[in-house]
Amino acid sequence: MKFRHPLCFLLALILSATVLSVPAETGSKEARNHFPDAERIEEMPGKQPAMGAFSGDKLVGLVFETVDYAPIPAYSGKPVNMRIALNGSGEIVGGQLLEHEEPIVLTGIPEKKMDQFFNQYIGKSIHDRMRVGISSRKREGYDYVDAVSGATVTVVVMGDTIMRAARMAAVTHGLIEEDAVDLREPATVKPNTYSEAGWEELREQGAISRLHLTRGEVDDAFEGTEAADVDRAPEEARDDTFINLYATYLNTPNTGRNLLGKEHYQKLMERLDDGEHAIMLMADGRYSFKGTGFVRGGIFDRIQINQRDTSIQFRDSDLVRAPDFVLEDMPTISEKDIFIVRQQNRFDPAAPWELQLRVRRQYGALDSTFVNFTLDYEPVEAWFNIPDRKALSEESDQPLWVSVWQDRQVQIAVLGTGLGVLVFILLFQDWLAKRPRLLHPLRIGFLIYTVVFIGWYALAQLSVVNIFTFTNAVFTDFSWTTFLMDPMMFIMWSFVAATLLFWGRGVFCGWLCPFGAMQELINLAARKLKIPQFDVPFAVHERLWALKYLILLVLFGISLQSLGAAEQYSEVEPFKTAVTLHWQREWGYVLYAALLLVIGIFNHKFYCRYVCPLGAGLAIPARIRLFDWLKRHKECGSPCQICANECEIGAIHPDGRINPNECHYCLDCQVTYWNDQKCPPMIQKRKKREKMARTDADDSKNNRIPAVEVTS
Secondary structure, eight states: OSSHHHHHHHHHHHHHHHHHHHHHHHHHHHHHHOTTSSSEEEEOOOSOOOOOOOETTTEEEEEGGGGOOOOOOTTSBBBBBEEEEEETBBBBHHHEEEEEEHHHHHHSSSSSHHHHHHHTTTTTTTSEEEEEEOOOOTTTTEEOOOTTTTTTHHHHHHHHHHHHHHHHHHHHHHHSSSGGOOOOOOOEESOOOOOOOOHHHHHHHSSEEEEEEEHHHHHHTTTTTTTTTTTTOOOOGGGGGEEEEEEOOOOSSHHHHHHHHHHHHHHHHOOTTTTTTEEEEEEESSSSOSOOOTTTBOOOOOOEEEETEEEOOBGGEEEEEEEOOOOOOOOOOSSSEEEOOOOOOOOOTTSSSSEEEEEEEOOOOEEEEEEEEEEOOOGGGEEEEEOOOHHHHHHHSSOOHHHHHTHHHHHHHHHHHHHHHHHHHHTHHHHHHTTTHHHHHHHHHHHHHHHIIIIIITOOOOOOHHHHHHHHHTTTSOOOOHHSSHHHHHHHHHHHHHHHTOOOOOIIIIOOOOHHHHHHHHHHHHHTTOOOOOOOOHHHHHHHHHHHHHHHHHHHHHHHHHHHHHHHHHGSOOHIOOOOOOOOOOOOHHHHHHHHHHHHHHHHHHHHTTTOHHHHHHHTGGOSOOOOOOOOOTTTTBBHHHHHHHOOOOOOOSSBOOOOTTOOOOOOOHHHHTTTTTHHEEEHHHHHHHHHHHHHHHHHHHOOOOOOOOOO
């Protein structure tokens, strides 16, 4: 580009410098906000940008954007970008959602809910193993955060992005060494490690650690402080014991059973929940590790457990009185107590830990100072099952969808069972149609299952937007990963795709659509209450069918231009309001969805028949179905009109033909088909059978051989 005037060149140069400096200035401001005590803020060297907060030459914090470290595609195919502030120990101390193109979030999820989701990660560490949403089983060592209803894929990707980006940024800029990012699951205790051992033998094995402090050592530690002369030991008493402190981990049978005895050890283990651990402290000397100022509901302020970057303090509810010891070679112990490490601390019993003992001295009415002493504990690895450590690179390479499927095994099993029941119904529909007393309750029960489990719980309500998203992915950078991250939706779509080939559109619309099931159940209740029904004349009804196809074409055209715009206009579907978001929306959306359900009271599945673009989208590929399972008599439509008049969907033409594009596969017509008390052709067959049976009975009676009287 050539500039005709030097002033233009200067203006362009100033503008370019201003634009290029905005991100750096923004990052610098954010770093200053999160680390106000830092001596300086400067941009970190390297290809991946970040702002570093320094105290002297020590890096004490980072501020960065996730897109520079973990650009994981979300539902839209593009990453969600967030700013994260990370302190020197690898803890997330702040941040915000910056940019995304997620259509469902743009149109249906308030930004405050996305901010609330992000805020759940503040206070979490890069050492934590995080999971999003409801899990079939809470896996030990994992911390779970609440998902956002209706945006499952988006928030799962956001959660993974936050943790991966934080770990990579911390390692890239030297905030944390890669070896320190221990991503393995916590070790578990081997159950069969007991062998009888005494106190000295346990000490030699490393099961019990000791910290011995003399009065002189404590005095030396306070040298240079204002409490140096407080409670100072006389010269002849400097070698006297201040505290002789022991610490041990009790969950291992070899330690706990030998110290407490079999009965007390079993009672203690029964008291512990999954992921909880028992640590016993024993001491003798002039100093108490519990202290005298401890009150009910308070904290034991003299002791603290440290493991990696986690600090664990104990409250009164964590204290368990230790029973008498059973070992004979015990040293003198004047104080002993058991403390419970709770599950939320994510304690790893096979990793080294330390007990921090705090000694406080008061040198004024309100002034005091303290010194910390450390007891190191090295677990006996042979007593634990230790999972292999997972490197940071291995964690990054593992597909996210794998962990999502692992966490939702129960939901997947329940959905699979329900779909299996539906396959049974479809395959044995003739047998069930002959038994309406079994079929009708089974259908009502399945519709309730569809609304409650598939809809409100699993959030597996399919939408026309899913069709547009899939189509857009096929013509751009297609990847199965995005679709696999929501197992319930993936299974539902796979099942619907298969049933389209065998049975057509009706399996989804009549059995698996939560909003359709709502309408059907409401209309069924209305009919039971004898509320009048208003049916559209077939000539008008047949033309109204076309409306949903026109809506589909308009939405599809919009999606080619903008998927986000198509998502907005797809609010013609009430699914997001009534199912996915549990009616938690603005009043206009709620009024629209409720109005459709009210109309459904008087006109069976009005929305499904005339408005639903998803039903129209499924009807198009359903035209290539392989089989016609619905049976018809040659008399259907001419002269018999029973099925046509009774079809609540209006999918049967007056000439008796079933329109598979509109049929919801309720099987009511098949019940009538096999009913020899209602269907004229079946009535004729029944009467013919009965007549033949009477004729056979009469012939048998007439041809009976008369009895012969025998006389002597």
